[in-house]
Amino acid sequence: MGEMAKIQIKDRLQLALAVLTAKTVTFGVRSLKLGAASVLPGEIARRLQPQLLQLLSRQVKQGVILIAGTNGKTTTSLLLRTMLERQGKRVAHNATGANLENGLMSALLANTNLVGTLDVDYAILEVDENVVPKVLAAIQPKLILCLNLFRDQLDRYGEVDTISQRWGKAIAVLPPDTIIIPNADDPTLSYMGQQLPQKVLFFGLSEPEQYLEEIPHAVDSIYCPNCGHSLDYEGVYLSHLGDFHCPNCGFHKAPVAINSQEYPQILIGLYNKYNTLAAVLAAQQLGVDETTIRDTISNFQAAFGRAEELNVNGKHVRILLSKNPVGMNETIRAVNQVRQKTHSSQLAPVLFVLNDRIPDGTDVSWIWDVDTEKLVAQGGTFVVSGDRVYDMALRLRYSHSEDNDLQLIVKEDLREAIATALEHTPQNQTLHILPTYSAMLEVREVLTGRKIL
Known part of the structure; x- marks a missing residue:
């Protein structure tokens, strides 16, 4: 039965x-x-x-x-x-x-x-x-x-x-x-x-x-x-x-x-x-x-936002969901490995998008537990956006030392942030986007023109 x-x-x-x-x-x-x-x-x-x-x-x-x-x-x-x-x-x-x-x-x-x-x-x-x-x-x-x-x-x-x-x-x-x-x-x-x-x-x-x-x-x-x-x-x-x-x-x-x-x-x-x-x-x-x-x-293909790779206007983009200290530390580790293999004087930028909505968690103090210094140490351009854009910008600014060259671009508007990051990405390199959960959904909607939820 x-x-x-x-x-x-x-x-x-x-x-x-x-x-x-x-x-x-x-x-x-x-x-x-x-x-x-x-x-x-x-x-x-x-x-x-x-x-x-x-x-x-x-x-x-x-x-x-x-x-x-x-x-x-x-x-x-x-x-x-x-x-x-x-x-x-x-x-x-x-x-x-x-x-x-x-x-x-x-x-x-x-x-x-x-x-x-x-x-x-x-x-x-x-x-x-x-x-x-x-x-x-x-x-x-x-x-x-x-x-x-x-x-x-x-x-x-x-x-x-x-x-x-x-x-x-x-x-x-x-x-x-x-x-x-x-x-x-x-x-x-x-x-x-x-x-x-x-x-x-x-x-x-x-x-x-x-x-x-x-x-x-x-x-x-x-x-x-x-x-x-x-x-x-x-x-x-x-x-x-x-x-x-x-x-x-x-x-x-x-x-x-x-x-x-x-x-x-x-x-x-x-x-x-x-x-x-x-x-x-x-x-x-x-x-x-x-x-x-x-x-x-x-033959496995990534789930949306989890190391998902997209081609946007001829530029290669990889989205790495980063929603807590361990997750962001590991994405930074992965991005660093890619950047270290880049044989170019101009590194592709990294885009951080930090939101503090219910799916993300409203307390963003966790970003101070992230080892952003290891990423910033390589220098280059970093674009920040999201609901808590200035918190993320401050964290990156505190990661800066006199030994590295940091170009920090703050864009409150996400579309402008993505457009700016793409503009700074060389043709043969990868733009890495590190968003929190709700930010990842917004990023995908901008890049693909459709929502996931």
């Missing part, structure tokens, strides 16, 4: 009404070009059927896959989804990045018929790190990917160890056959995974040549999650992710189930190597063959 048939008549009627209403709202929003309807349909439908998320997720034939973490959810999800679809699987996915409960419901609703029957093999749901326990109260996933935990929006979230403890409690009560895949290089997640009763497989890097020269300023968790003692690091790959052990209690990085040196890096930036490994390990557990996995990696 199918899952839909097991649902009681009252719940089925409420579900059908909720689905019909959601689809009507979706049609109206898209017809009026008000957006992609990635949130509102789910919010309205939940009011009509409070058990909506549970009723829909139960119908997914081969299981729900939750992907949680501060950075990398969208790229990892798209990579895994592509692998599954190339195996002939039908996949529901909240691809627009609406990762709160109403966004998850909207993604599932988009794949139902008019009476609420869901016909997909898998549902890949990117989940905001702060709502993981609430989502797990309604969904019993087949597999959970735990990518990383960093400080993100300072006005919304607590410390990373608090969030990991909440994750651990919510996951521990799930069925024993649930597959948990945490990042071994993240001490809080490595510790959490080692305490869980389920099947736990770890991913992480085994590439000491990629160690940073020093621990970055924007580091979140360098203390043992078991005893509180300072961890000893053989080396760090980014922020607090690295090879570590505790000299006091013996806690150490969990052994990994995948050799990172066997897989190439997708896109620019070492952080994308983590995304690759997470998706590969999940795909292997879901039965995707190795040929499909490797071919997908070789």
Whole structure:
């Protein structure tokens, strides 16, 4: 008997009404070009059927896959989804990045018929790190990917160890056959995974040549999650992710189930190597063959705003979403590597766009935890824009020293900022744009002429 048939008549009627209403709202929003309807349909439908998320997720034939973490959810999800679809699987996915409960419901609703029957093999749901326990109260996933935990929006979230403890409690009560895949290089997640009763497989890097020269300023968790003692690091790959052990209690990085040196890096930036490994390990557990996995990696295209590359008026542009200290430090690291390979006296400019809206976090003090000095040290032109343009300009000005040549251009109007940055970009170089989340959506609309949300 199918899952839909097991649902009681009252719940089925409420579900059908909720689905019909959601689809009507979706049609109206898209017809009026008000957006992609990635949130509102789910919010309205939940009011009509409070058990909506549970009723829909139960119908997914081969299981729900939750992907949680501060950075990398969208790229990892798209990579895994592509692998599954190339195996002939039908996949529901909240691809627009609406990762709160109403966004998850909207993604599932988009794949139902008019009476609420869901016909997909898998549902890949990117989940905001702060709502993981609430989502797990309604969904019993087949597999959970735990990518990383960093400080993100300072006005919304607590410390990373608090969030990991909440994750651990919510996951521990799930069925024993649930597959948990945490990042071994993240001490809080490595510790959490080692305490869980389920099947736990770890991913992480085994590439000491990629160690940073020093621990970055924007580091979140360098203390043992078991005893509180300072961890000893053989080396760090980014922020607090690295090879570590505790000299006091013996806690150490969990052994990994995948050799990172066997897989190439997708896109620019070492952080994308983590995304690759997470998706590969999940795909292997879901039965995707190795040929499909490797071919997908070789031909992968970036998700919007995540190392996405565009050609604008004959100029090459790369958008690198930078929404927190760790994310921006890593994009700066990637941009520096590109600039160091440039054999030209004129470096392409870098455009920073800093907003402070709800999707970005209203507290922008995190920019002072970013190592902008490492980028400014190379000199060149930097264009700044966004709602908090003068905050970003001040941060870059304080990064300047007498040893480097800084040309700082401040443009309150985003279109002017983009036009100026393109004008200063040599024909054979790449303009890197580093925006926060809402800024990334605006940048894409300017460059492509269409919205994503």
